[in-house]
Amino acid sequence: MTDVRIAGVGLTKFGASPERTGRDLFAEAGLDALDDAGVDQDAVEALFYGNFMGELAEHQGHQGPLMAEAVGVDAPATRYEAACASSGVAVAEAVKNIRNGERDVVLVGGAERMTNLGTAGATEALAIAADDLWEVKAGMTFPGAYALMANAYFSEYGGDQEDLAAIAVKNHENAVPNEKAQYQREISIADVVEAPMVAEPLGLYDSCPISDGASALVLTSEAFAEEHDLDAPVSITGTGQGGDLMALHDRDYLARSPAADEAAAAAYADAGVSAADVDVAEVHDCFTIAEVLAMESLGLFEVGEGISAASEGKTTREGELPVNLSGGLKAKGHPVGATGASQLAEMTSLLRGDHPNSEYVEGATTGVTHNAGGTVASAVVHVLEVEQ
C-alpha cells in the first residue's frame, strides 16, 4: 500500500465575499494548491470535491465537473456531500483511490458560498443537515441542537459557560497571525459570556460564523512524489469515517459522539498510532462545546475532562497539546464544504513549519484532524505525519 503524500495546499481567505461564486473561490484554492505542489493541471487524474449547500446558495448542483473546469483540470470529478464533513469525506475517498493504485495524483478540496444568503437564510440552509421531518420542522436549527448537547454535557460531567468561553478566546488568539482567518482579532472571556445569547448556554461568540471560502490539497502517491522530486514531507497515514443516527432524539447520548469515536479509532488503527502520539489537533468547533466533544472522541482527553482543557491552558498554543492553531471554525471561519480539507491544509503547514503558528509545535511529528457533519451523524478523522 502506497504512502499518500500531501504535495500542496491552497486556501482562500475565509470570510464574507458574497460577490464571489463558488467556482471563483475554488479556482483560487485549487490553483494555489497545484502551485504549492509544483504539479501541473495535466497531471491531475481526478477531483474529489466537497460542497454542501450549492443547490440552495447558488442554484448549482453537479459541481464536480464545474469545479474541475474552474481549475483547468480535465479529469473525472465527483462531489461528496456529508453536511459540514463534505470535504473530509472527499479526502477519505481520495486517499483510498491513491492507496489502491488507481490514481497517482488527485486534487481534493471543497468550497462554499454562504454569506450571499444572509445570516437567517444561511441558518435555514444549514438546517438541511439535520432531520428535516423530525427536527427542522419542529423548529430545530444547529445552535439549538448544540445547546442541547452542551446542557447535557454540563449536566453529566460539569463545566460552565466560562469553560466554553476559554475555547473561543483561545481560538481567536490563534487566528490573529493567520491571514486566511475570518477574524484576526482577540476576544476576552467577558466578551464571550456577555455576548447576546443564541441558544442557552451558547452565545454569539460560542458560535462559528457564516463564511465563504475554499480549500484544496494535491495528494500524490509516494512513487509520484519521489519520481518528480516533490517537496512533500507530510503524509496522510490514517483515515477513518463514522456514522450515527441523524436525529438527536434517536440517540442514547447527547454529550458523546459515537460517530467520531468510531472514526478516530479507525484512523488511529489505520495509522498505527494512538491518541498518546498526537502532538497537535485541528477539530470541528462549529460551537465551543463541539471542540470538547471532538477532543474526547479523539481520546486526547478522558470523557468529562475536555471541558476544562482550554481554561486550564492545556490546549492553548503554549499548552501541551495545541488544538485549533488555525483559529478553528470559530475564528478562522466555516465555509462548510471547504472546512474538512482546510483542516488538513492547516495541519500540513503546521507540520511542514511554514504556518504562522508553527513555532508552537516545533518538533511535532503527528497531527490529527476531526471533521463532523450535522450533530456528528457523520465524522471523519485523519492522521498526518511528517518526516523529520
Added chain:
Amino acid sequence: MTDVRIAGVGLTKFGASPERTGRDLFAEAGLDALDDAGVDQDAVEALFYGNFMGELAEHQGHQGPLMAEAVGVDAPATRYEAACASSGVAVAEAVKNIRNGERDVVLVGGAERMTNLGTAGATEALAIAADDLWEVKAGMTFPGAYALMANAYFSEYGGDQEDLAAIAVKNHENAVPNEKAQYQREISIADVVEAPMVAEPLGLYDSCPISDGASALVLTSEAFAEEHDLDAPVSITGTGQGGDLMALHDRDYLARSPAADEAAAAAYADAGVSAADVDVAEVHDCFTIAEVLAMESLGLFEVGEGISAASEGKTTREGELPVNLSGGLKAKGHPVGATGASQLAEMTSLLRGDHPNSEYVEGATTGVTHNAGGTVASAVVHVLEVEQ
C-alpha cells in the same frame, strides 16, 4: 484484487408517489436488496448513496446517515452527487472499497423524490445539473440542451425524428412486463412524432418522465459471498468514470460524449473485455437522442450508426444487441439519484435469468450499464458478468 459480487438487488416501483418521502422509498429498496441477498443489516459495513435534488425537493441534505438509519444500517454513510449519475458514481466508489479490501459487504443505491415539485418545479430543479451561470440563467433547461445535441447529430450524421421515435417505441415495449416500470404500455411511432413538441426535434415521448423511486444493491467481496454461501452469480468486473466540461458552449462537439467514451474505455480495460463482448446494455436514455450517443460511446455502434439501430431492429428485444430491456429511463422512469444503481439492478436480474425480459438474453454473459450526469459532463460505465 477481489471479485465484486452483486449479492442482492432492490427496486421500488418507479412512478409518481409524491406522498412518499425519500427515506420511505430507500428503506423499501434497501430492505428488498438485503432480503434478496440473504444478508443481515448488521453485516453492512458502509452505505454509498446517490441523491441529486434532496435539498430542493425535500429540504434535506446530509442524506447519507439518514438513509442508513432508514434501512437500519449502523455504518458510515456517504452521499454522492453527480447529477443524474449520482448512484452510478456511488457504485464506482463502492466497488473500489471492496477491491481495496477495506469492506466486505456494502449497500449502495440511491433515491429521488421529484413529483411533489410538479413538472415545472422538477424541470427547474433538474436544471441545476447544468451551468447555472452561463446556461440556466440564459433560459436553458435539459430538453433544450438535448435538442441542441440531437440537431447537431442530425446535421453531422443524418437521421430523423422517426429514428428517434423507434427508440421510444422499443423502450416502451420493453417496459410492459416490468412491474417496476412507470409506463407499462406500448406506444406507436405515430404517438411519438405527433406528440406535443418539447424542444425541436424532441417531443413529449422523446423525453423521460419525472419520477419518484429508489434502487439498492448489496455488493460483497468474493470471499464473503463464498463463505456465506450466497447465491451471487453476477460480478462487477469493470468500472470507469469520465468527466467533461460542464457547459455545452465550451465543448468541441455537441453530438459526441467524450466523458462516456472515457468511462467506457476505462471500464472495458478494467474488465478485460471489449465492446464486441457485450451481449446486452442498459444506457442513459433521458431523451431518445441520449441512447444513440450512449451506444456510440460504448462502441456498440460506430459513430453515426447508432441512430438507426432501433429503427433497424438491432437493439429491440429480439435484436442482436438488446438495449434497455428494463424500459430505460424513457419508460421505466428516471428518479434521478436512483437511476445509476437501478441500471445495475436490472442488469443483474437480466443476467441471473429472473427478469421478465431475461428470455431475450438467454446465454448472455456480459452486460454493460451507462449512466450520465447533465449533458454527459459526468459519465459512469460498469461491466457486469455472470457465471455460466
